[in-house]
Amino acid sequence: xxxxxxxxxxxxxxxxxxxxxxxxxxxxxxxxxxxxxxxxxxxxxxxxxxxxxxxxxxxxxxxxxxxxxxxxxxxxxxxxxxxxxxxxxxxxxxxxxxxxxxxxxxxxxxxxxxxxxxxxxxxxxxxxxxxxxxxxxxxxxxxxxxxxxxxxxxxxxxxxxxxxxxxxxxxxxxxxxxxxxxxxxxxxxxxxxxxxxxxxxxxxxxxxxxxxxxxxxxxxxxxxxxxxxxxxxxxxxxxxxxxxxxxxxxxxxxxxxxxxxxxxxxxxxxxxxxxxxxxxxxxxxxxxxxxxxxxxxxxxxxxxxxxxxxxxxxxxxxxxxxxxxxxxxxxxxxxxxxxxxxxxxxxxxxxxxxxxxxxxxxxxxxxxxxxxxxxxxxxxxxxxxxxxxxxxxxxxxxxxxxxxxxxxxxxxxxxxxxxxxxxxxxxxxxxxxxxxxxxxxxxxxxxxxxxxxxxxxxxxxxxxxxxxxxxxxxxxxxxxxxxxxxxxxxxxxxxxxxxxxxxxxxxxxxxxxxxxxxxxxxxxxxxxxxxxxxxxxxxxxxxxxxxxxxxxxxxxxxxxxxxxxxxxxxxxxxxxxxxxxxxxxxxxxxxxxxxxxxxxxxxxxxxxxxxxxxxxxxxxxxxxxxxxxxxxxxxxxxxxxxxxxxxxxxxxxxxxxxxxxxxxxxxxxxxxxxxxxxxxxxxxxxxxxxxxxxxxxxxxxxxxxxxxxxxxxxxxxxxxxxxxxxxxxxxxxxxxxxxxxxxxxxxxxxxxxxxxxxxxxxxxxxxxxxxxxxxxxxxxxxxxxxxxxxxxxxxxxxxxxxxxxxxxx
Ligand SMILES: *Cc1c(COP(=O)(O)O)cnc(C)c1O
Numbered sequence: 080x081x082x083x084x085x086x087x088x089x090x091x092x093x094x095x096x097x098x099x100x101x102x103x104x105x106x107x108x109x110x111x112x113x114x115x116x117x118x119x120x121x122x123x124x125x126x127x128x129x130x131x132x133x134x135x136x137x138x139x140x141x142x143x144x145x146x147x148x149x150x151x152x153x154x155x156x157x158x159x160x161x162x163x164x165x166x167x168x169x170x171x172x173x174x175x176x177x178x179x180x181x182x183x184x185x186x187x188x189x190x191x192x193x194x195x196x197x198x199x200x201x202x203x204x205x206x207x208x209x210x211x212x213x214x215x216x217x218x219x220x221x222x223x224x225x226x227x228x229x230x231x232x233x234x235x236x237x238x239x240x241x242x243x244x245x246x247x248x249x250x251x252x253x254x255x256x257x258x259x260x261x262x263x264x265x266x267x268x269x270x271x272x273x274x275x276x277x278x279x280x281x282x283x284x285x286x287x288x289x290x291x292x293x294x295x296x297x298x299x300x301x302x303x304x305x306x307x308x309x310x311x312x313x314x315x316x317x318x319x320x321x322x323x324x325x326x327x328x329x330x331x332x333x334x335x336x337x338x339x340x341x342x343x344x345x346x347x348x349x350x351x352x353x354x355x356x357x358x359x360x361x362x363x364x365x366x367x368x369x370x371x372x373x374x375x376x377x378x379x380x381x382x383x384x385x386x387x388x389x390x391x392x393x394x395x396x397x398x399x400x401x402x403x404x405x406x407x408x409x410x411x412x413x414x415x416x417x418x419x420x421x422x423x424x425x426x427x428x429x430x431x432x433x434x435x436x437x438x439x440x441x442x443x444x445x446x447x448x449x450x451x452x453x454x455x456x457x458x459x460x461x462x463x464x465x466x467x468x469x470x471x472x473x474x475x476x477x478x479x480x481x482x483x484x485x486x487x488x489x490x491x492x493x494x495x496x497x498x499x500x501x502x503x504x505x506x507x508x509x510x511x512x513x514x515x516x517x518x519x520x521x522x523x524x525x526x527x528x529x530x531x532x533x534x535x536x537x538x539x540x541x542x543x544x545x546x547x548x549x550x551x552x553x554x555x556x557x558x559x560x561x562x563x564x565x566x567x568x569x570x571x572x573x574x575x576x577x578x579x580x581x582x583x584x585x586x587x588x589x590x591x592x593x594x595x596x597x598x599x600x601x602x603x604x605x606x607x608x609x610x611x612x613x614x615x616x617x618x619x620x621x622x623x624x625x626x627x628x629x630x631x632x633x634x635x636x637x638x639x640x641x642x643x644x645x646x647x648x649x650x651x652x653x654x655x656x657x658x659x660x661x662x663x664x665x666x667x668x669x670x671x672x673x674x675x676x677x678x679x680x681x682x683x684x685x686x687x688x689x690x691x692x693x694x695x696x697x698x699x700x701x702x703x704x705x706x707x708x709x710x711x712x713x714x715x716x717x718x719x720x721x722x723x724x725x726x727x728x729x730x731x732x733x734x735x736x737x738x739x740x741x742x743x744x745x746x747x748x749x750x751x752x753x754x755x756x757x758x759x760x761x762x763x764x765x766x767x768x769x770x771x772x773x774x775x776x777x778x779x780x781x782x783x784x785x786x787x788x789x790x791x792x793x794x795x796x797x798x799x800x801x802x803x804x805x806x807x808x809x810x811x812x813x814x815x816x817x818x819x820x821x822x823x824x825x826x827x828x829x830x831x832x833x834x835x836x837x838x839x840x841x842x843x844x845x846x847x848x849x850x851x852x853x854x855x856x857x858x859x860x861x862x863x864x865x866x867x868x869x870x871x872x873x874x875x876x877x878x879x880x881x882x883x884x885x886x887x888x
Contacts, residue, residue, distance in 0.1 A: 080176065082144055082158050085119065088175040089146065089168040091160035100144055100158065105169065105228055107221055108419075119144040121165045122151075123221075128578065166220055173224030173255045180230050184237040185366070186256050188249075188287050189264030193218060193240040195387045196264055196359045200238055203363045203380040207372065208236035209441045214413050218242035223252050229411075233441035241287055245273030249286040260369075261288040262362050263296040263303060281306060295365045297358065314338075314365045322365050327357075338364075345374050350384055360384070385510065391420050393569070393885040396521045398500030401426065405507045406514040409437050411450065414507060418458045420887060421505045423576055425597035426568055429501055432460045433490075433517060435508030436467030448473035455479055464497070466490055466512055487513050491520060523882065527799040528767040530877050531854075532565050534573055534887045536760035540745050541577055543758050544728055552735050553719060555581035555603065557742035559589065564805075564875040565746060565763055566883050568596035575600050583740060587611035590620040601678070603645050605655075612636040621678055623647050625655040627664055634672055643676045646718075648706050650682040650699040662706055666713040679719035679738065680707045687727035688750040696727075700734045726751035748859060748870040756860075764854030765877060767800040769819070769846050770834070780828070781836050786812050787828025793840045796824070798850050801833040805876035806852060809866035810835075816865075818851040819844055 080088070082099050103117035108130075120142045122130045131149050138154045145151075145159045146168050153159060162168040177184075185200070187193050194216040201212050211234040213226040218240040226239050241252040266281055274280040285306050288294050296303050298313030298320035307313070314322040325344060326337040334349040334357065349360050360381065367377050392404040401424060405417045414437070421430055432455055440447050448470060455463055456478045463481035465471055471483040482497065484490040487508075499521065506521075508514035545554070556579045557563075562570035571582055571593050582602045584590045590602045591614050607615055607622035609632045615622055616636070624630050625647045633642065646665070649656030657665055669675060682703045686692025700722060707720055720736040725744030727734065730751055746763070749756040775795050781787030798817065802808045806815070808830045815826040817837055824837040837850075853859050859870045 080172070082119075082160075084175075085144075085146075085172055086160045089160060089162050089171050091146065091162040091168060094147075094150065094159040094161050095153075096158050097143070097156045098158065102144060105172070105225060106142070107169065107225070117144075118142055119146065121145075121169050122147045122149075123165050124148060167251075169221060169224045170251050170255050173227040174257070177227050177230065177255060177257050180232075180234070182230075182235050182237060183260060184239065184256060184258045185260045185262060186258030186287055186291070187238065187240045187262045187264065188242065188284050189262075190267035192264040192355060192359050192362075193242060195356075196262060196362050197238050197240045198387045199359055199363050199384050200262075200366060202383055202385075203367055203372075203377075204236065204238075204370070205439055206376075206380075207370075209234050209439070210236045210238060211441065212238040213240050214410070214416055216240065216242075220248060220251060224255050227255050231441070243273075243283065246275075246279070246283055249283050253287050253289060256287070258287065258291050261291045261294040262366065263288070263294055263307065264362065265297060265358060266300065266303060277302070293369065295362055295369065297361070312365060312369050314361050322361075322368065324361075340368060347374075347378055347381060349381060391417060391887050393420075393424065394518075395523045395882060395884075396499075396504065397523060398502075400500055400502045400504055400521070402518060402521055403503065403505045403507075404515075404518045405505065406510070406518060409435055409507050409509040411437065411440060411442075411447070414451065415454065417505055417507050418454055418460075421460075421503060422458055423572070424503045425572055425575070427501055427503045428597070429462075429503070430458065430460045431462040431464070431499060431502045431504040433464040433466065433504060433506045433508070433514065434470065435465075435487075435512035435514060436469040438509050438511075444469055445473065445476075449476050452477045452479075462497075462502075464490065466508065466514070487516055491516065494520070527770070528765070528804050528881050530565070530881050530883050531764045531766065532569070532883060532885045533760070533762050533764070534569075534885055536747060536762040537570065537573055537745060538577065539760050540747055540762065541574070541579070541741070543755075544725070544739075544741055544744055547728055547732070548735060548739065551737075553580035553721075553738035555579070555583050555721065555738055555740045556745060557583040557724075557740055558593075559583060559585035559605065559742075560875045561589075561879070563743065563746045563871065564877045566885065568593050568598055569883070569885050571598045571600070572596070579741075580738065583742075587615050587618075587620060587622075590615070591618050594618045594620075601643075603679075607633075609633075609636070616640075616642065621645055623655070625649075626657055627661055627668070630665070630668060634668070634675070637674060639674055641674045641676065643678045645679045645681065646677055646710070648680065648682045648703060650702040650706075651695060652683050652685045652699075654683070656682060657706075659702075659706060662709060666710060669710075669714050677710075677714060677716055677718045679721060680710055681721040681740075684722065684724065684727050687724055687730060688752070690730070690751075693730075696731065696734075700731070725749070729753060729755055743871060743874075746874060748874075750870065752860075761854060761858065763874070765800075765805075765852040765881070766854065767798050767804075767850050767852065769796045769839075769844060769848045769850060770799050771797045772839070772844065772846055782828030783831060784829055787836065793827075793838055794842075795827060795836050796839045796844060796850075798835050798837060799833070800850075800852060801831045801835055803832045803878060804881050805873075805878045806830060806835060807866055807868075807873075807876065809868075814865055815862070816857070818854075818856040820848060823857075824850075 081101050086093050102119045106118050106120045120137050134153050146165050148165045187197050211229050217226045239256050243249050293312050294307045296313050297315055298304050299315035299317050313320045316324050323339040325339050328335040329352055334352055337346050394402050396402045460479050463479045465483040468485055474483045506514050556574040558571050561567045582600050585605050587604050590604050602620050604620050605623045621643045623645045647656040649658050684696050684699055703722055719738045721738040722734050723739045725742050728739045743750050747759045747761040775789045775793050777789055777791050779789050800806045810826050811829040813825050816823045822842045824839050827836050827838045859873045863870045863873050
């Protein structure tokens, strides 16, 4: 489509029109670092982030085509369309694009399993069709139009997923996807908040299938059956189903399922045994049968299914590097997303991409690799390593420094000659290339215990607190103590990406580390000691000043140079802060030292997490208001005022002032123990492995001090975590518990320095199995309660020798 056609499809008003460009890509994220001339930028106005504010930057980066919802002026060569709502316009354009193609379009919706079903269906159908599908889990109001935009002439089938979180969203997605065939995965509790009832949620989701001929679903579910039986092709145990499950025989190796279709019975072997995978596989089998694929082919395709890992994992690598592990598959959409994640990692400026051939793109190879290399060039990748004969064949198109190899083995042989230090390395390849071996050889070795940090959960939690603030209220993200044990600049980097206003650290060293790793946000240092003034000053950090003595020392150090400071006032915590009787002297110092710039004035509540202290907290707030007003009246500047930590943000909306200091909530814990805990996601998962198993006879003892006594014959597993890793010794003798293969297991005997023994008597385990210490099954709050401490301590105790892995879904 050309610019003029786009303007027509959106019914928008053309504000300026320099040239009628052909539009090839659609962009919605102003942080996207690389842009091509033929991109169309949609300025989306979110509650906290309005990309209309960044249009000049986009223009400077080379964007010339814009869709906006506010009247704006950009550069002289800009083409601008003004519409009422840019998201709606994006959907209209995608809908127009969709209507240009006639092909079977499978839409997948439901509560769980959409992405896996889509990926598996792609594996099942790809030998028979040229398929375009949603990248990763692009299923939202903006993700769906971006997916649909990917259809082109070469495709003869499309598979898109659609997800909604509230009422009135599905119709839009239906208009964009225009599906001809549907799969309804299941109806669970996900996103229940957005709907009045389950019924309403089902009805809303069903709107996606208004115009399709056939819907595949689980016919044993009465709700779903009543909704879709008319146009259903359903599977299940019930006789009313089209595809009837006669018998299921499970063993540890897999599942043998006996099925009946139109009176004929047949058997299939399924590679996964868990119930969620079973459901996903049944959807795929029913779809293949519907599309008349033969039973032998079905069996062969099912054998090819692999666990879907949709995560992009950031791991520490040798040579002070990081790797982004994306070795599950390789397609253009996914490549784009992986490169974005690569660019977002500002810890190291040197970016390296290791990339395999891209299979089944539906594009002619030359066009394909031209696009691939353009993306790498636009992203300023400093070194490209191509693996496979196709990509090697087009190496002349690559503008970046590059090396090419025919196979992963060839590359592994010669890898030692390349400099892969001090870099962020994206490793992306289709499964058949086996690039996971490259990941293995670059990865730092671990001793089995890993803290995994979910960057999406972190974003979710940040957004949750943002939703509680007025848009003008600033956020200081507290990243002290290695971001509450979760890392340091990795978390700060994400906060910077999401444009929080300030960072808070405890010590100057922590701030210096952040500066060394590309963090340019303002940083407040809460415990500045005089011997750190020099590094504070040099690294543009801002000290908290909490009494006259410290102030005088800092003034002396500055010796007339300019400096930014934060003033802490004591209102009841009795920790750090100017006392009331120091305020007059403080004012006098500030008035006579104009080189000092007071960035903010703040205080801290002693009991924000507990309603019992409400009256005391209100008194603290009153005192804060009184003393800060007095200070502000006496100085020329208008400093930022802030009082609240995470639990305070939720309990005292009336005391948000200009900024809040968000700590533990970001890391997934509502310290005030309110219902809001449900809306936060745990950001970290601490896991280890089983090192050894043994039977212990009745009466024998386990561990130091012989504190664990077997009351009957039991099975004991030794796991690779101890108090030196942060698994407190207080968990000894049954106080602590871990999660193994779907069940809880108690600690037996005393926790040792590097190891712990657990009782796994009735649990099916093997050496090497993963053990969760905390995460999705055992919460940090529960663990803290078990040993009478607070979640803060559990989080920050995880020792630095435990390897951190960061991932995004
Ligand atoms: C650590 C800290 C916070 C953050 O507290 P949370 O309860 O983790 O949100 C806020 N303010 C100050 C002064 C702190 O030291």
